[in-house]
Amino acid sequence: xxxxxEKIKSINLFSNLKKEDMEQVISLMETNKVxxxxxxxxxxxxxxxxxxxxxxxxxxxxxxxxxxxxxxQGDIIGWSSIITPFFNTATGTAxxxxxxxCLHGKKLYNLLKNNPDMHYIFxxxxxxIIAEKMAYAKDNEKx
Amino acid sequence: xxxxxAINANxxxxxxxxxxxxxxxxxxxxxxxxxxxxxxxxxxxxxDSYIQLLKxxxxxxxxxxxxxxxxxxxxxxxxxxxxxFNILIKNMNEKYFPLPKLIKTAKSMxxxxxxxxxxxxxxxxxxxxxxxxxxxxxxxxxxxxMSKE
Numbered sequence: 001x002x003x004x005x006e007k008i009k010s011i012n013l014f015s016n017l018k019k020e021d022m023e024q025v026i027s028l029m030e031t032n033k034v035x036x037x038x039x040x041x042x043x044x045x046x047x048x049x050x051x052x053x054x055x056x057x058x059x060x061x062x063x064x065x066x067x068x069x070x071x072x073q074g075d076i077i078g079w080s081s082i083i084t085p086f087f088n089t090a091t092g093t094a095x096x097x098x099x100x101x102c103l104h105g106k107k108l109y110n111l112l113k114n115n116p117d118m119h120y121i122f123x124x125x126x127x128x129i130i131a132e133k134m135a136y137a138k139d140n141e142k143x
Numbered sequence: 144x145x146x147x148x149a150i151n152a153n154x155x156x157x158x159x160x161x162x163x164x165x166x167x168x169x170x171x172x173x174x175x176x177x178x179x180x181x182x183x184x185x186x187x188x189x190x191d192s193y194i195q196l197l198k199x200x201x202x203x204x205x206x207x208x209x210x211x212x213x214x215x216x217x218x219x220x221x222x223x224x225x226x227x228f229n230i231l232i233k234n235m236n237e238k239y240f241p242l243p244k245l246i247k248t249a250k251s252m253x254x255x256x257x258x259x260x261x262x263x264x265x266x267x268x269x270x271x272x273x274x275x276x277x278x279x280x281x282x283x284x285x286x287x288x289m290s291k292e
Contacts, residue, residue, distance in 0.1 A: 059242055059261075061241070065241035067241060067242045069272075071266070095262035121192070
């Protein structure tokens with residue numbers, strides 16, 4: 001159950017949504033606590049949930065053992081849940097205790113599918129977040 | 144006075160050239176405007192987002208997301224973990240190593256709370272991403288942290 005609406009509205013991903021769209025997205029949300037070392041998302045399994053980081057630190061790792069870590073509020077995990085073929089391409093592990101905002105992937109996908117304006121804003125934000133992550137990774141390249 | 148003589152006498156060639164320049168400049172400007180029309184339309188259609196973006200930039204609000212982790216205080220246990228991770232990484236014999244393998248090795252060697260301390264190593268920049276999904280041990284930071292003992 002979502003407890004802090006204002007905190008959610010302040011997250012970059014949701015900041016430009018219209019009031020009525022925001023209400024629809026909030027209706028799909030629940031917050032879940034995760035614990036140090038917990039694997040909350042498994043590679044190869046159906047991607048059922050789209051996660052937004054509220055607190056905590058996370059490691060996302062792929063089959064080839066490549067990985068990246070997430071430490072910021074508003075970071076997103078599990079975008080395979082809204083992109084075909086809806087299977088997790090990575091495993092998610094909590095490095096510390098934390099809190100994740102969980103959105104039901106299928107319901108979010110249907111909501112976006114039926115609302116092109118919101119779909120556009122949402123995907124643009126997701127692209128921006130991914131681009132920022134890639135730019136950050138580039139900044140930290142081998143010296 | 145008729146023909147070329149009249150043209151020459153009344154700056155006809157210069158005026159014609161100027162006319163051609165004006166017309167061609169107009170055409171070039173028009174074609175540029177048409178070629179960029181999609182950007183202008185995008186700006187108009189998404190004016191609310193752009194205004195918000197400008198406001199955020201102006202207020203310096205929107206740049207990084209809020210860090211969820213507080214600043215790490217380097218304690219004796221952090222230094223001890225750094226020592227242990229340093230040994231593990233040396234034994235892995237890979238300059239650029241994968242994090243899952245490091246955690247697996249740490250678990251198998253019986254390190255306490257490997258996820259928690261791995262996060263600390265990342266936060267104090269002892270373990271640094273190489274930009275391609277692998278990580279390396281930052282020796283200089285290790286020396287600095289150990290020298291503060």
